Each structure stands twice: as structure tokens, then as C-alpha cells.
Amino acid sequence: xxxxxxxxxxxxxxxxxxxxxxxxxxxxxxxxxxxxxxxxxxxxxxxxxxxxxxxxxxxxxxxxxxxxxxxxxxxxxxxxxxxxxxxxxxxxxxxxxxxxxxxxxxxxxxxxxxxxxxxxxxxxxxxxxxxxxxxxxxxxxxxxxxxxxxxxxxxxxxxxxxxxxxxxxxxxxxxxxxxxxxxxxxxxxxxxxxxxxxxxxxxxxxxxxxxxxxxxxxxxxxxxxxxxxxxxxxxxxxxxxxxxxxxxxxxxxxxxxxxxxxxxxxxxxxxx
Amino acid sequence: xxxxxxxxxxxxxxxxxxxxxxxxxxxxxxxxxxxxxxxxxxxxxxxxxxxxxxxxxxxxxxxxxxxxxxxxxxxxxxxxxxxxxxxxxxxxxxxxxxxxxxxxxxxxxxxxxxxxxxxxxxxxxxxxxxxxxxxxxxxxxxxxxxxxxxxxxxxxxxxxxxxxxxxxxxxxxxxxxxxxxxxxxxxxxxxxxxxxxxxxxxxxxxxxxxxxxxxxxxxxxxxxxxxxxxxxxxxxxxxxxxxxxxxxxxxxxxxxxxxxxxxxxxxxxxx
Numbered sequence: 001x002x003x004x005x006x007x008x009x010x011x012x013x014x015x016x017x018x019x020x021x022x023x024x025x026x027x028x029x030x031x032x033x034x035x036x037x038x039x040x041x042x043x044x045x046x047x048x049x050x051x052x053x054x055x056x057x058x059x060x061x062x063x064x065x066x067x068x069x070x071x072x073x074x075x076x077x078x079x080x081x082x083x084x085x086x087x088x089x090x091x092x093x094x095x096x097x098x099x100x101x102x103x104x105x106x107x108x109x110x111x112x113x114x115x116x117x118x119x120x121x122x123x124x125x126x127x128x129x130x131x132x133x134x135x136x137x138x139x140x141x142x143x144x145x146x147x148x149x150x151x152x153x154x155x156x157x158x159x160x161x162x163x164x165x166x167x168x169x170x171x172x173x174x175x176x177x178x179x180x181x182x183x184x185x186x187x188x189x190x191x192x193x194x195x196x197x198x199x200x201x202x203x204x205x206x207x208x209x210x211x212x213x214x215x216x217x218x219x220x221x222x223x224x225x226x227x228x229x230x231x232x233x234x235x236x237x238x239x240x241x242x243x244x245x246x247x248x249x250x251x252x253x254x255x256x257x258x259x260x261x262x263x264x265x266x267x268x269x270x271x272x
Numbered sequence: 273x274x275x276x277x278x279x280x281x282x283x284x285x286x287x288x289x290x291x292x293x294x295x296x297x298x299x300x301x302x303x304x305x306x307x308x309x310x311x312x313x314x315x316x317x318x319x320x321x322x323x324x325x326x327x328x329x330x331x332x333x334x335x336x337x338x339x340x341x342x343x344x345x346x347x348x349x350x351x352x353x354x355x356x357x358x359x360x361x362x363x364x365x366x367x368x369x370x371x372x373x374x375x376x377x378x379x380x381x382x383x384x385x386x387x388x389x390x391x392x393x394x395x396x397x398x399x400x401x402x403x404x405x406x407x408x409x410x411x412x413x414x415x416x417x418x419x420x421x422x423x424x425x426x427x428x429x430x431x432x433x434x435x436x437x438x439x440x441x442x443x444x445x446x447x448x449x450x451x452x453x454x455x456x457x458x459x460x461x462x463x464x465x466x467x468x469x470x471x472x473x474x475x476x477x478x479x480x481x482x483x484x485x486x487x488x489x490x491x492x493x494x495x496x497x498x499x500x501x502x503x504x505x506x507x508x509x510x511x512x513x514x515x516x517x518x519x520x521x522x523x524x525x526x527x528x529x530x531x532x533x534x535x536x537x538x539x540x541x542x543x
Contacts, residue, residue: 041413041443085441137287140312167359167440169311169469171508196443236445241513241535248539258513262520269542271526 002029002052002158002190007061009047009214021047022214025061029158034181034191036201036222039211040236045194048211049160052192053081065158077106080156084163086147087140095121095138096131099150106154113153120149123183125175141172148180159184162194177204198240202226202256210235226254273302273432273463274323278332281318281486292318293486296332302431305455305464307474307494310483311508316467319483320436323465324354337431352381355425359437361417364424370412371396371405374423381428395427399453415446422453432463439470451476471498471510475533482507499531514538 009022022044029035039045050056052063054070063070065078083089092098096117103113121128124145130138135146144164151159164180165173181204184191195201201208202222210218210225212235218225225231226239238244242261243254251268255261279296282289293315300306310316321327322334325341337353339346358364367373371392378388396402399419409417418438425433435454439447451473458464466477474480475494482490482497484507490497498504498511501519505511518532518541528541 040445041415137285167437167469169508170471170510171311173469236443238444242517245514245517245535245538248535249542258516258520261517262524265517265521265542266524269526271524 001031001066003062003064004028004048004052005062005064007048007051007058007063009044009051009056009059011047013059020214022051025211025214025216027209027216027219029190029192031157031190032188033206034185034193034204036193036195036205036208037211038194038196038198038201038208038235038237040196042213043211043235044214045211046162049081049162049192049194053079053160055081077154078156079158079160080151080154081160082148082151082162082164084166086151087135087143090135090143090147093134094132095126095135095146098135098146099153102150102154116153116155117149120153123152123180123187124149125179125183139172141168141176144168144176152184156189158190158192160192160194163196164193165197165200196237198222198226198238202240210237212236222256223254226256227252273304273337274300274465275335276322276332277334279319279322279329279334280331281315281322281327282330283318291486293322295487298481298488298491300463300465302463303458303461305458305478306466306481307477307479308465308467308481308483309469309471309474309509310481314483315486316483317436318486320356320434320465320467323432323434324356325350326356352428353430354432354434355428355430357418357421357425357433357435357438359440361414361421361441364421365409365417368408369405370401370407370409370420373409373420374405374427377424377428391427391429392423395423398426398456399423413446414442415449418442418446418450419453422450422457426457430462432465433457434465434467436467437469438466439468439473447473472512474498475512482509495531495533498533 005026007022007025011019011021037045051058054075065075068075090098092101099117099120100113103116126145135143165176193205205222208222208225209216210231217235218231226243232239242258246255246261251264253264255264276296276298279293281293282291308316325347328342334341336350339350341350365373366376374392374395375388378391396405399422401419401423409420439450454464454466468474475498477494480494480497481488499515501511501516512533514535515533518528518538522528532538532541
């Protein structure tokens with residue numbers, strides 16, 4: 001479990017540029033869940049995930065991961081983080097060596113490393129014959145998979161994904177989400193998904209934390225969130241398009257997916 | 273305004289040649305707003321880079337305002353006609369102060385300083401960023417940076433502006449800002465070519481090109497394209513959610529008018 005308590009953070013303290021990024025943030029991440037963190041640019045999402053991953057030192061409050069304080073170096077092996085546009089960080093000559101880079105630094109045996117590379121490639125849906133190919137000859141969607149596989153090969157217990165589908169075309173995005181969430185969830189990894197895409201949150205997250213101007217506005221299920229227009233507005237977020245259509249039809253029921261919306265409309269609207 | 277004839281583009285590399293564009297033919301009139309959609313690798317960005325001669329055809333021709341882009345003598349005149357805005361604002365911004373960044377292109381054209389001042393002020397005003405002219409670009413949000421990049425193009429006073437996924441890295445509010453900016457420029461008479469993965473953005477253009485495997489496989493109005501729900505899904509595209517929902521309801525024996533595209537149209541038909 002990850003337990004975040006009373007975390008506040010200010011950039012450039014005691015200078016004219018002082019900026020409060022987070023204020024009194026508290027929430028838990030339960031093992032096995034997909035927790036979404038939603039919020040507008042500048043809401044504090046990035047600062048928060050970097051604190052949870054131990055990349056920014058705490059100023060106040062506490063973050064405890066499986067009974068370890070976040071400052072303990074051991075948490076680096078528990079928490080993996082995939083940044084936005086992670087494919088920009090690829091640098092090795094082959095897909096295989098890029099994915100193996102992290103496990104090598106962990107000092108694992110060659111046999112263990114190659115087993116992990118293969119498993120990670122399977123999890124992100126990369127065919128094994130791409131192992132010896134340069135990552136720079138792959139498509140954008142495949143490069144993104146290589147980058148994610150590099151983190152999965154570290155076998156983190158907690159995985160932070162920062163806007164994992166930004167910039168991908170609709171098909172690549174759909175495939176990546178389905179494959180990754182399918183494979184990762186099966187392996188029991190707990191996921192923190194940073195996103196402003198309400199459709200993705202509706203489909204994949206069990207719970208969602210909404211941030212605005214460094215404060216938590218809401219913690220609950222996506223379904224609860226989408227019935228709270230005022231919170232969505234304050235956070236600068238849009239409910240899923242299906243929910244917007246139901247609102248215009250004066251239907252108060254909430255739909256998270258197009259399947260649900262179809263059923264609700266069938267129930268409420270007369271066939272002409 | 274733009275005429276493309278039998279365009280073919282081949283990328284050469286050590287691991288073999290890759291045909292990125294093949295058999296492309298179309299023309300775009302002055303003042304049109306054309307969206308281009310296609311999966312990653314379908315050739316959209318390669319096509320975009322041909323409009324201002326960042327890339328030249330392997331074979332075939334492109335004429336911008338009658339100028340052949342592959343004729344080196346025309347290079348500067350082509351670029352005076354076509355401005356480009358790319359996906360990542362961070363890789364477009366060159367100066368340490370917003371107004372210097374907007375002025376960068378003009379300085380390279382050798383325009384008189386007082387003229388530059390006037391054009392920069394107008395351009396920043398057009399994107400609602402006048403208050404930020406003395407700011408450092410790194411203090412701005414992604415949407416604001418992208419507006420600065422657009423101001424740079426506005427200041428160049430090109431007739432054509434090509435946007436290559438300008439909203440891909442932005443949040444919903446940033447996306448709305450940029451799209452409304454694009455529509456304003458179109459209303460002022462600019463010719464707009466707008467590449468995007470967001471179908472609701474493409475749906476607001478006058479005309480949509482669908483690209484697949486280096487070819488333009490459809491060229492039609494957004495209504496015709498996005499209400500062809502089954503075909504678009506087969507090709508791997510999203511359609512606006514209202515069009516998809518309308519199609520599903522029709523299969524459940526709802527009598528709905530054909531070609532419903534927007535949420536408002538669907539709601540109207542169901543009431």
C-alpha cells in the first residue's frame with residue numbers, strides 16, 4: 001500500500017518566484033487497484049507523482065510505501081515510473097538492450113535479464129523478432145511500448161503511468177491501453193494512471209483523485225465523479241462525451257462507456 | 273492555392289527504402305480548411321513537410337500558389353506562403369523572451385525594426401498573449417507556448433498555415449484554445465491544413481483527407497466521412513461519439529435521420 005499524508009510542496013521557497021504546487025494532499029493507493037490522478041496542466045499532478053516515486057524530496061507530510069518511508073532507496077525497486085513521451089528516452093542500439101538497461105543496473109544475472117526482457121516484451125505486445133531491431137526504426141506506438149517494457153522489466157510492484165497514450169493515433173492508443181492494462185493487471189501490479197482523458201479513466205480506473213491548484217477536490221469512483229459537474233468544471237475536466245449526450249437528453253443516469261449509454265437511451269427514449 | 277500531382281516520397285535508409293507517400297493527387301483552394309487524419313506512419317507528417325519544401329518529392333510535383341516547390345529558385349517564396357506549426361511547442365521556441373521568439377522569423381526576412389515591432393504586437397494580440405510578451409517562454413503552459421508558436425506564424429503573414437498535430441501534447445483546455453485560434457485564422461481568410469488524431473477536431477474542418485499506407489483513401493466532407501461509422505471503424509479510426517451512438521440505435525430499430533454527426537443533432541432526433 002502507498003500512503004500519502006499531508007503532503008505539501010512549494011517550488012523556489014523564499015524567492016520572488018515561490019509557487020505552491022501541492023497543499024495538504026492525503027490519499028491511499030490500495031494494492032491491486034488502478035488509481036487515476038486527473039487534473040489540468042499545472043494542477044500539481046507531475047509534482048505529486050515525482051514525490052511518490054521518490055524523485056523529489058518531501059518538504060512536509062509523509063509518503064509511506066509498504067512500511068518504507070519514501071526517502072528509503074529500497075523503494076526505487078518497488079515503484080516504476082513511465083514519464084510522458086517515454087520513447088524520447090530510448091537510447092540503446094537494439095530493443096533488447098534498451099529494455100535490459102534497467103535490470104542490468106539492478107545487478108541481475110544475464111539469464112534473469114533475458115527472461116525479464118522477453119516477458120516485458122510479451123506484456124506490451126511486442127513480437128520477439130523485434131529484439132535485435134533498433135528502436136529508432138520502429139513506429140511511434142512501438143517505440144512507446146519499448147519504453148514501457150523497459151520499466152516493466154524492473155518488475156515494479158507499483159507502476160506510475162503519466163499520460164501513457166498522449167500523441168498516439170486512436171487505434172494505437174486503444175491497443176496499447178487494452179494490452180497494457182490487461183497484462184499488467186494480470187500480473188498484480190498496482191497502477192497509478194495520470195490522465196486528463198475521462199474516457200480512459202472511466203474504462204480503466206477503479207478510483208480517481210482529482211487535483212486542482214495543488215489541492216484534492218475529489219476522491220472516489222469515476223462514476224461518482226461524472227455526476228459531479230461542479231467538481232469537473234472547477235478542475236477544468238470534461239465528462240466523457242457519452243455523459244454529455246445523456247445530460248442533453250435530461251437523463252440523470254451516468255454512462256461510462258458507449259455500451260452503457262446505448263442501454264440507457266434504449267430504456268429512456270421511445271423508438272419513433 | 274496548392275496543387276499536388278502524382279506525389280511520391282521514398283525515405284532511403286540502410287535497412288532498405290521505405291515508400292512514405294505514393295500516388296497523391298489533390299488541390300486545395302485559397303481559404304479552405306482541410307483536416308488530414310491517418311494512423312501513425314500513414315504519411316501525414318511527410319505530406320505536411322512537402323507543403324513548404326522541408327521535404328521535396330521523390331517524384332511528382334507540388335505547386336504552392338503556382339510555384340513548383342522542387343525548383344530551388346522558388347524556395348523562399350514558397351516559405352513566405354506557407355507557415356508551419358508542429359506538435360511539440362518546446363522544440364519550436366528559440367528565443368528567451370516571448371516577443372523575441374515571435375520576431376525571429378521576421379528578422380530573418382530582413383524586415384525593418386519598426387515594422388517588426390508592429391507585426392509582433394499584432395500577432396501576440398491575435399493569440400491573446402500580449403500580456404506575456406516580456407515573459408520567458410519556459411514559464412508558460414503548453415497551450416500558451418503553442419499560441420506563441422502560432423503568433424510566430426501569424427507574424428510571417430503567410431497565406432497558408434499547416435498545423436501538424438498542434439494539440440497532441442495539450443490538455444483539454446489547451447486543445448480548445450488552439451482549435452478556436454485555428455478557426456479564427458480560417459475565418460480571416462487563411463488557408464488551413466490541419467493534421468490531427470482527434471476526430472472531433474477534424475469534424476470541424478470543411479474537408480477531410482483520410483490517409484492510409486501513404487495514400488489518400490478518402491477526400492470528402494467531415495459529415496460524409498464520419499457518419500460512415502462501420503467503414504471508419506474498419507480502417508481503425510474513431511468517429512465522433514454521437515455518430516457511433518446514432519448508428520447503434522439505428523440497428524436497434526430507432527428511426528433516426530441519416531448522417532447524424534454532433535451531440536446536438538442526436539439529441540434533437542431523439543426528443
